[in-house]
Amino acid sequence: MPERAFAILLEHDLKLWNMPPAEDRRFFMQHLLERKGQVLSVEPFLAFLQTLHPLDAMRTRTVFLPFLGRMGLVELDPEGRHLSLSPHGEALTQEYLLRDHRGTAGHWALLMEDQPLVIQPTLELLTPMVQNPHRLLRLAQVAEVETLDTMVGLRLGSDTLTRALDLGLTLADMRLLLGGAEPGSMPQPLAQLLDDLARRLGEVEVQQGCRLVKARTAALAEELRLRPELASLHLAPISETVMEANGPGNAFALLKQAGFLPKPGRFLPVSIDGDEALYLWSLACLSFVDEQGMNHHLDPVRQIIHAALQRIQSEDPVLYQEIRRRVPMLHLGGGAQAAEETQRILEYAASYNLIVELTYMPLAAHRAQLRKVTPQGIDGEHLRGFCHLHQEEMSFRLSRIMGVRLLNERGWTPPTIQSEAG
Secondary structure (H helix, E strand, O other): OHHHHHHHHHHOOOHHHOOOOHHHHHHHHHHHHHOOOOOEEHHHHHHHHHHHOOOOHHHHHHHHHHHHHHHOOEEEOOOOOEEEEOHHHHHHHHHHHOOOOHHHHHHHHHHHOOOOOEEOOOOEEEEEOOOOHHHHHHHHHHOEEEEEOOEEEEEOOHHHHHHHHHOOOOHHHHHHHOOOOOOOOOOHHHHHHHHHHHHHEEEEEEEOOOOEEEEOOHHHHHHHHHOHHHHHHOEEEOOOOEEEEOOOOOHHHHHHHOOOEEEOOOOOOOOEOOEHHHHHHHHHHHHHHHHOOOOHHHHHHHHHHHHHHHHHHHHOHHHHHHHHHHOOOOOOOOOOOOHHHHHHHHHHHHHHOEEEEEEEOOOOOOOOEEEEEEEEEEEOOEEEEEEOOOOEEEEEEHHHEEEEEEEEEEOOOOOOOOEEOO
């Protein structure tokens, strides 16, 4: 983490912060490293550096040096007239600029050592600041940071542990982080809090796209149906412990607000405006935009979208079919049909007088439409056929046919005047 931050500091474009150019920053740190252990007067030092390199002394003094001070890489007097490279800054600069890992091993030793963690009966945590930063980050996941000084002060509570569960930490991970899984290894209030969470976690489950709610007991199921906070779900009993959520609310979120801890399982943890159906629809629309090549910036999320949709397909086929109905251009196989395949299907349907289902993008429309068509023949760049939606013969541009599916239905072509589809 420190290495990455230091690399960004020296090499990335920081014009938005009004930083001096990257070559100035690197040049400054090189000469500062050559004078490690010395206290330097800022003005003469910058004037000397300007004789060696066209350094932007003003921005270095007013922007870059205060920034280094805030990061703890240099030590400055209150007036900013004198500076010296701090031990931390010296280690980072030597390791990054000189690629000298062995020379700085002693500096990082304290960050690799296990440091004590004191947990008070009031659920307040104290641990030294100088320690493995990854451990501090894990502690910040399960507790609220209150003070940062020589010692880090954190506060534990039911809310912070519940937040950690949402972040993907298990109760076993929390016990190990906070003192070990052995009995008596942590204060009794914390052990009771974790035991209470273990009992409550999973007392309700949300399954199948947040449409089914399962309670651990029949009495709990009855309580869920009577709770006013859950009224918007319109829970209808299916069995003694399983209920169907017929309302528009987010079952997982509402159960948590009511004080329950749904077991993480077959539910979608992300939603838009608390509406799971809207979330699914949004996923489908993103996939549609991606598949049509309308925005190449969606490439990084393509696999995430497809994985989510495939999960929905395996867990709730009915809901998946609803998504396909709403966004007919959704293809999990990747991309629209090849032009040759489309033409072969259309020619086969025309030869045997069969109906096809076209996914067609009209000229003036902003989204694709489903059309049932009886193909009659292909004339150059157009398909000639009878459109069952408009009940007339129409001409469809082949380049606008995004997909075609052969239906096991006999076609019908009444004599009408041909018109243009666009």
